[in-house]
Every structure is written in C-alpha cells, then in structure tokens.
Amino acid sequence: MDAVIFATGYRANLDFLRGTGALDRQGEPVQRLGVxxxxxxxxxxxxxxxxxxxxxxxxxxxxxxxxxVRHLVR
Known part of the structure; x- marks a missing residue:
C-alpha cells in the first residue's frame, strides 16, 4: 500500500488539491467523515x-x- 501524509499546519491549506475535484467551489473538501x-x-x-x-x-x-483507519481496513 502506498501512502502520503500531508500536514498543512494549524490552518487547512488545501490549494494543492484544486483541479482534482476534491474541493467544492469554496475550496472546502467534498468529504464525509474524512472520506x-x-x-x-x-x-x-x-x-x-x-x-x-x-x-x-x-x-x-x-x-x-x-x-x-477503520474505513481503510475494510
């Protein structure tokens, strides 16, 4: 299994995900319970x-x- 852990600090800075479809128009992650x-x-x-x-x-x-982690183990 390959993994990349990216820590952005005290404030979320997810600009590097723009263009991937991972963020909504406001720049917030499109996620549910971390997935x-x-x-x-x-x-x-x-x-x-x-x-x-x-x-x-x-x-x-x-x-x-x-x-x-429970989601990943499934």
Whole structure:
C-alpha cells in the first residue's frame, strides 16, 4: 500500500488539491467523515467540523483518524 501524509499546519491549506475535484467551489473538501466523496483513496483528518466540534483539535483529530483507519481496513 502506498501512502502520503500531508500536514498543512494549524490552518487547512488545501490549494494543492484544486483541479482534482476534491474541493467544492469554496475550496472546502467534498468529504464525509474524512472520506473524499469525489476522489477515490483520498482521506482527511483534522478538518473543522469533520465529525465533531473537536475535530480540528488534537483530541478530536485522533478520534477522526480512528474512523478513517477503520474505513481503510475494510
């Protein structure tokens, strides 16, 4: 399995995904619970409001990562 982990820092900066179909017109990821709805094999962790109010915090990102990993294992 190949993987790329890209950390953008304290604020999401997903401009590098423009033109891939992964973002909506406002530049927000088209995703549900961290799984891209438009690009197969693309996942997100740590987005504001991804799964819970705490998703963009260290505490919430860990729980969101667990959801993404469960999806990958399937």
């Amino acid at each position: 891209s709805r438009t690009v197969s094999g693309l996942y997100f962790v740590g987005l504001s409001g991804q799964r819970a109010l705490a998703s963009a915090t260290l505490r919430g990102a860990g729980q969101d990562a667990a959801v993404v």
